[in-house]
Amino acid sequence: MRSIAWRLIAVAATAIAVSFPMSTGVAFAATGVVETSGAALTVRAGPGAGLDAWSSVANGSTVSIVCQTEGSSVTGSQGTSTIWDMLSNGGFVSDAYVHTGSDGYVEKKCSYVGAPPRANPRGVNAAISWQFARLGSTAHEGWCMRFQAQSYGWGASGWASAEVGGDWIQSHGYMRTTGIPPRGAIVWYHNSAGTGHVVVSLGEGKIIGTSVSGKVGVAGYLYRTGYRGWSVPHFPAAG
Template identity: 60%
Template sequence: MPKRSRGPVAAVAAAALAVVLVGGAPGAAYAYADSATGTINTSGTALSVRSGPGTGYAAWRTVSDGSTVTLLCQTTGQSVTGTYGTTTLWDLLSNGGMVSDAYVHTGSDGQVVNSCAYVGDEPSSKTNPRSANGAIDWAFQRYRSTAYENLCLAFVAQAYGWGGSGWNTAEIGGDWESSNGYLKTSGIPPRGALVWYHNSVGSGHVAISLGEGKVIGTSVGGGVGVAGYLDHGSYRGWSVAYLPAAW
């Protein structure tokens, strides 16, 4: 079922636009909307919201058929066949999870919001065992866990596949990122970035960016959860997921 029917005039206009956009695939040099509204259409079944762009990623919640959702960005991932045909397009929702665009009515068969921005690679001298999506998936598998309270630095290090960070506190880690030129203070933290904070007790805090202003980490309502990147106390900035002392 197509998301939008096109008459002859609309079809001609769409064809002309396609030439300009060179297909409009995620990552193309074209500015889409910053956000958009969609409607879940599964013909009755609740749709799993996943930690990444594929059905193999953790399903940490569901959204009911007919629900209105807000799309923050879109990315390519696993091919899925659903209500609106087959697509590799996945939508990041305002709660930080992803759903296949095959089940979301947006008024278009293609991309409608900006492509999700991913953080750059860490130095090859200390490559993380897990990718950004793998780390985020690990974190979502522990959603609402209270086992990592006061262990935010260990949480992000283990999410990226390490046994530990090698630093005693997130404040020390943030200081290192800053003094070595890795800490960025402008722009919204891209997906997979480490997001650093000061806190009142001097130990600091760190979380993992989901992109588009969302993070997952400890100390969200007393456990692992999703928050806005400015919801924690004193925001310092973000860095690539580089943990040089990790083990």
């Protein structure tokens, strides 16, 4: 009986160990301290030195790391590293400039969306970088579907509206309604006008797209009502 009891305890402990990280999300993110020669550390749109630079973090600042991923190689105060840290604002910094107490991963790997049936001209990180380069712009209001298609390298989506696109995605089995949208996923919404809305996921519950306080901006993926779900970045009618 005692051995059975211990086995039950072991099973319960394993279940807790497996489920706990999945349920915590970014609430228990790892932290690190920015260490440069004194200059501020550039925050980029994705894990690469060639991606859009849109913000910075002061030397000596403590940052929250919500996930980590592989990217371009950078040599900094902590040595040479290909690890990039996603911050709570949705941007990335090179781990080569962040003291975490480890040369390896200290947080879970960032979750990326799967490949769509039809390849896009531009990849996930390049598409997100394209959008970050337009952060704060009001020029794309009312054109959310075209904006997303263009970010992935297309001239236009080929759909009359995000509602039409979302209906196609749903009817063809691509719409997912559970789980936090992974990085690069297209996130779909209904709206009162019947035209729908669409943005792209940065991962870890963040999105970037049009109509965030009337401009291109970053928000949580439930920042508006009418959430439909998310899909791979598939634009079958685009050209």
